[in-house]
Amino acid sequence: MKTKDISMIAMMIAIIIVLGMIPPIPLGFIPVPIVLQNLGVMLAGIVLGAKKGGLAIALFLTLVAMGMPFLTGGSGGFSVFLGPTVGYLIGWFVSAILIGLGRSKFMETKNWGIKFLIVAIPGVLLVDLLGSIGLSIVTGMSLSASIVSNLVFIPGDTLKVILVIIIAERLLKIMNRTER
Amino acid sequence: MNQQTLGYHSGKTVLHRLNATAKMLFLLIVTIATMTTYDTRFLVFVGVASLGLFKLGNIQWHQISFVMKFILFFSLLNILAIYLFEPEYGVSLYGTRHVLWIGWGRFTFTQEELFYLGNVALKYFSTIPLALTFLLTTNPSSFASSLNKLGISYKISYAVALALRYIPDIQEDFFSISQAQQARGLEMSKKGKFSQRITGISQIVLPLIFSSLDRIETISTAMELRRFGQKKKRTWYVEEPFKVSDYLVIVLALSLFLITLALFHVNGGRFYNPFM
Numbered sequence: 001m002k003t004k005d006i007s008m009i010a011m012m013i014a015i016i017i018v019l020g021m022i023p024p025i026p027l028g029f030i031p032v033p034i035v036l037q038n039l040g041v042m043l044a045g046i047v048l049g050a051k052k053g054g055l056a057i058a059l060f061l062t063l064v065a066m067g068m069p070f071l072t073g074g075s076g077g078f079s080v081f082l083g084p085t086v087g088y089l090i091g092w093f094v095s096a097i098l099i100g101l102g103r104s105k106f107m108e109t110k111n112w113g114i115k116f117l118i119v120a121i122p123g124v125l126l127v128d129l130l131g132s133i134g135l136s137i138v139t140g141m142s143l144s145a146s147i148v149s150n151l152v153f154i155p156g157d158t159l160k161v162i163l164v165i166i167i168a169e170r171l172l173k174i175m176n177r178t179e180r
Numbered sequence: 181m182n183q184q185t186l187g188y189h190s191g192k193t194v195l196h197r198l199n200a201t202a203k204m205l206f207l208l209i210v211t212i213a214t215m216t217t218y219d220t221r222f223l224v225f226v227g228v229a230s231l232g233l234f235k236l237g238n239i240q241w242h243q244i245s246f247v248m249k250f251i252l253f254f255s256l257l258n259i260l261a262i263y264l265f266e267p268e269y270g271v272s273l274y275g276t277r278h279v280l281w282i283g284w285g286r287f288t289f290t291q292e293e294l295f296y297l298g299n300v301a302l303k304y305f306s307t308i309p310l311a312l313t314f315l316l317t318t319n320p321s322s323f324a325s326s327l328n329k330l331g332i333s334y335k336i337s338y339a340v341a342l343a344l345r346y347i348p349d350i351q352e353d354f355f356s357i358s359q360a361q362q363a364r365g366l367e368m369s370k371k372g373k374f375s376q377r378i379t380g381i382s383q384i385v386l387p388l389i390f391s392s393l394d395r396i397e398t399i400s401t402a403m404e405l406r407r408f409g410q411k412k413k414r415t416w417y418v419e420e421p422f423k424v425s426d427y428l429v430i431v432l433a434l435s436l437f438l439i440t441l442a443l444f445h446v447n448g449g450r451f452y453n454p455f456m
Contacts, residue, residue, distance in 0.1 A: 003409050004400035006335055010342030011392050017343070018350040019385075021247070034378075036385065043389070059340055066204065067211040069311045073258070074251030077307055079215030163382055167389055174390075 009056045012048060016040035016060055020072040034156040035072045039164055041092045042123040045099030046106060046168040047175075053100040057093045064089075087134020091127035098122035107172055115165050123164070124157040187348035188319055194425075195237040195313065200322035201329060202426035207314050209433040214306045217440045219452040220295075223302035226436070230309035237317045244312055255304045259297050263287075270296035276455040292455060320344040325416035334414050342399075350392055357384050357391075 019040040024033035045053040060070070069076040081089065102118035109115065128150045136146040190196070195203075214226055262269070267283075270292030278291040324341035328334045366380045403409070447453065 003403045004396065006339045006409075007342065007396045007400040007403070008393075010339045011346055011396055013339070013343035014346035014350050015389060015392055017347055018354060018388075021351070022354065022381075022385075036381070039385070047393075055336075059336065059343070063340065063343075067207045067307065067311050068315065069247075069251065069308050073253075073255070074247065074304075074308055076311055077211040077215055079212070159378065163385070166382070167386055170386075171389070171393065 005052055008048060009052055009059070012040070012044045012053075012056045013060050013063075016044065016056075017070045020070060024072070034159065036160070037072045038092065038123070038127065038157070039160040041096055042099060042119055042161065042164045043167060045096035045123070046103055046119065046164065047171055048096075048100060049103050050097045050100030054093065054097040057096045061089055061093060082138075084135045084138045085131070086138065088127055088131035090134070091130035094130065095122040095127050098126070106168070112165070115169075116161060119164055119168075120158070120161045124154065124161060128153055128157070187344065188316065190319075191238055191317065193236060193238050193317070195233065195317040198317075198429060199326075199422055199426040200318050201326035202422065202429045203314055203318055204323070204326055206429050206433040207310055209437050210310060211307050213437045213440045214303060217443060218296075218299050219440070219443045219447060220299055220302065220454075221452065222440060222443060223299060223306050226306040227302055227309075230306055230313070233313045234309060237313050239313065239316055243316065247312065248308075251304065251308055255301060259300055262300065263293065263297060268293060270294070273451060274453050274455045278455070295454070315344075319418060321416070321418045325418055328416065335409060338408075346392070350388065353388055353391055354384065357387050 016037060020035075020037040022036050024035045041057060044056050047053070048056055064070050064076050065081060067077045071080065080086070099119055099122050102122075106115055106118050129147070132143065132146040132150045135141060135150075136143045139146075141149075210226065214223065217223070264287075267287050268290060271290055273296060274292045276292060280289045280291060280294070283289055320341040323344065324334075324337040327337035327340060361380065361383055366383060443452070
């Protein structure tokens with residue numbers, strides 16, 4: 001692994017941690033506020049690619065498992081992997097890899113809709129689906145009720161996808177220029 | 181320098197001098213113990229002891245107040261969510277029902293539910309001070325050398341250390357950028373409209389991420405000029421052998437864990453039930 005890759009992985013982990021500390025923005029019409037931490041997860045996939053993005057999320061989750069209060073709200077510790085939110089954490093890892101696999105396609109195409117799908121399908125739909133499954137298994141809630149309750153996250157996550165695309169386009173442009 | 185950032189602050193206290201591996205093992209074991217038990221007596225003991233660690237590590241309130249208020253907000257949100265989903269979960273757990281207030285519809289208030297929610301709050305109260313103490317008293321380089329000692333590649337261990345060192349820098353960037361943008365007329369307070377706040381957040385997050393990633397080139401070039409990564413192994417300047425105090429810390433952690441196992445037996449489960 002190159003030294004620059006190590007620096008980038010470390011910086012992405014730190015960004016995800018700090019985004020988790022930014023106060024959430026309440027949407028007036030929806031009970032859950034917008035939390036920025038998973039924006040960092042999606043960004044890690046698109047900027048670092050599949051292998052390095054997956055490693056960054058794996059290291060981040062390892063720190064959380066050790067007890068660090070790095071999830072939004074200061075959660076941490078091995079028990080969050082046994083609790084109702086375990087599906088989302090696994091989803092973050094899987095989504096970073098899948099978004100990373102779509103990275104080259106993301107850079108090639110000019111079509112905004114395709115870019116949106118590359119980020120949104122693994123970053124929002126898959127994470128919420130895995131989160132629903134985890135929530136259902138741990139709490140005993142029915143899977144359909146769990147999925148329906150997860151729809152509340154879709155508007156905020158959609159906004160985050162748009163923000164990720166805007167940021168990623170500029171970042172990748174700059175990165176390509178410096179690496180040329 | 182803003183003292184509210186969440187990162188290592190050097191010092192010479194007992195906690196600073198403990199071996200990072202011992203501290204990490206302690207944090208891991210005690211966190212697991214605290215999260216598995218619902219015995220109120222044990223949780224209170226760990227909570228009070230955790231606050232004692234703040235004193236022992238010479239940690240000031242202003243160093244952690246921002247993070248603590250943030251955590252407090254989310255803890256209350258979590259407890260409220262538990263109540264809204266299961267207003268009488270405590271009743272089913274403890275097997276009795278003492279109504280404090282009939283409430284409205286299914287939203288009753290019972291001693292059992294309040295007792296259960298109090299235990300959940302105590303878990304936060306117990307575990308988060310431990311993690312904050314670890315973060316503020318452990319040199320990231322010591323942490324990296326500990327991970328390397330446990331068998332993780334030194335490059336990956338070093339990535340973790342770098343990440344922990346970057347956190348205060350990025351936090352400071354966040355504060356600086358936020359204030360600069362507000363000086364330019366950005367509306368970030370609760371009075372602003374939703375669209376204004378979304379625009380505001382994006383105008384802070386974008387430069388935050390760009391300025392962070394800007395540093396990568398400089399840092400990785402400097403690392404390479406110092407011949408980082410040329411060998412399969414490396415030595416660690418900060419590595420220390422285990423001392424008696426380190427072994428005592430690990431023994432203490434294991435003792436606390438065994439106490440929770442014993443309490444499982446005494447309580448006939450994870451819950452201490454004062455209503456029986």
